[in-house]
Amino acid sequence: MISAFEELRIRGHLGPVGVALTQKLVREELARMPVLAGHELDDVVQGFFVDRLASVTAMLMAQARDEASFGRLLRKSIRHWLIDQARKTGGGVLRRSIEKILKDDAFEQVPDGEPGAGRWRLAGTDGAPFGGDLEPLVKAARGVPDVRVPKWNSDSRRSPLADHASLVAITRAVLTKAEGSLELAQLVFVFTQRFLAALDPIVVSAADVAESAELPSPEPTAEDLVIAADTELDTGCAAVAVHARLSADERTIVPVLHDVVAVRERLGLGRSRAYQMIELTRTKLVELAGTGPDAQRIVLEVIELCR
Numbered sequence: 148m149i150s151a152f153e154e155l156r157i158r159g160h161l162g163p164v165g166v167a168l169t170q171k172l173v174r175e176e177l178a179r180m181p182v183l184a185g186h187e188l189d190d191v192v193q194g195f196f197v198d199r200l201a202s203v204t205a206m207l208m209a210q211a212r213d214e215a216s217f218g219r220l221l222r223k224s225i226r227h228w229l230i231d232q233a234r235k236t237g238g239g240v241l242r243r244s245i246e247k248i249l250k251d252d253a254f255e256q257v258p259d260g261e262p263g264a265g266r267w268r269l270a271g272t273d274g275a276p277f278g279g280d281l282e283p284l285v286k287a288a289r290g291v292p293d294v295r296v297p298k299w300n301s302d303s304r305r306s307p308l309a310d311h312a313s314l315v316a317i318t319r320a321v322l323t324k325a326e327g328s329l330e331l332a333q334l335v336f337v338f339t340q341r342f343l344a345a346l347d348p349i350v351v352s353a354a355d356v357a358e359s360a361e362l363p364s365p366e367p368t369a370e371d372l373v374i375a376a377d378t379e380l381d382t383g384c385a386a387v388a389v390h391a392r393l394s395a396d397e398r399t400i401v402p403v404l405h406d407v408v409a410v411r412e413r414l415g416l417g418r419s420r421a422y423q424m425i426e427l428t429r430t431k432l433v434e435l436a437g438t439g440p441d442a443q444r445i446v447l448e449v450i451e452l453c454r
Contacts, residue, residue: 148164149164150164150214150217151164151165151167151168151214151217151218151221152211152213152214152217153214155204155207155208155211155217159208160204161200161204166192168218168221169192169195169196169221169225170188170192172218172221172222172225173188173191173192173195173225173229174188175222176222176225176226176229177191177229179226179332183229183232191229191232194232195225195228198228199224199228203221203224206220206224207220207221241335241338241339241342242331242335244314244338245314245318245331245334245335245338246331248311248314248315248318249267249318249331249334251311251315251318252270253269253270253315253318253319254267254268254269254270254318254319254322255267255268255269255270255271256268257276257328261273262275262276263275263276263327263328265330266328266329266330266331267322267328267329267330267331267334268322268327268328268329269319269322269323272327274325274326274327274328275327275328276327276328276329277325277326277327277328277329277333279325281333281336281337281340283324284321284324284325284329284333284337285337285340285341287320287321287323287324288317288320288321288337288338288340288341289341290320291313291316291317291320293313294309294313294316294317294437295309295310295312295313295437309342309437317338317341318334321334321337342434386445386446386448386449386451386452387452388435389432389435389436389445389446389449390449390452390453392431392435393428393431393449393453396414396424397424397427397428397431398453399413399414399453400413400414400424400425400428401428401432401449401450401453402450402453402454404425404428404429407421407422407425410424410425432446432449436449
């Protein structure tokens with residue numbers, strides 16, 4: 148069978164074999180990037196071709212010398228493009244936030260020559276590379292108390308998930324629970340689950356909550372949030388920002404989250420779907436308001452705004 152390299156030389160462009168190889172490589176590289184989990188393979192491949200087909204084809208024609216180099220060059224192009232896509236998402240910003248946190252003196256990268264080289268661990272420890280279930284690490288991240296969200300900076304569209312001290316505390320708790328070193332991708336996955344509201348905004352209406360489905364991920368981008376800390380004015384600004392990130396259905400039920408009957412009446416839902424919407428909205432409020440000392444005041448302000 149003709150190779151993708153030979154096909155390119157004969158045709159002057161990618162053919163069926165080259166497309167099949169691209170799909171295979173995209174699938175493999177997507178698996179390395181939890182922040183892009185949920186993206187349909189066909190959509191990603193199509194996006195890659197739309198953005199890079201001409202430039203990648205020219206590069207392969209000029210630089211590929213055999214099938215092996217063809218594959219390496221194509222994979223490198225796909226990986227760089229996927230990284231660009233990840234950086235455009237909330238998860239991409241999340242990854243960069245974690246990279247900054249790992250520069251703290253509390254953490255260190257496993258040096259070359261040791262098991263798990265390149266992974267991250269608590270400074271001064273020598274545990275083995277962690278390879279177990281990540282769910283206990285997610286629970287450890289969620290168990291860190293007093294997570295504070297930073298003040299709104301009006302000069303920036305995006306804001307951090309939480310303040311530096313909170314993110315360091317969460318990372319420390321996760322690595323302590325792991326009792327060893329973690330890959331950056333593992334840390335990104337854990338933080339993604341901890342800060343579900345930090346992902347790209349997705350408007351979820353009551354109609355989207357399936358009767359028997361698991362709870363949808365809380366939607367909006369906590370990095371886009373304007374959340375305040377100390378003064379009454381800051382609290383009001385934070386509440387307005389949180390209110391802006393709620394869907395119409397969520398704003399409708401925020402004042403009556405304690406009353407499932409009222410939620411059913413306002414949204415026209417069955418009991419189980421009403422409970423799902425209540426839990427989803429509560430989770431979202433906690434994610435967006437944080438768990439710092441002003442969180443309760445922010446939530447109370449949001450309730451008043453929704454009324």
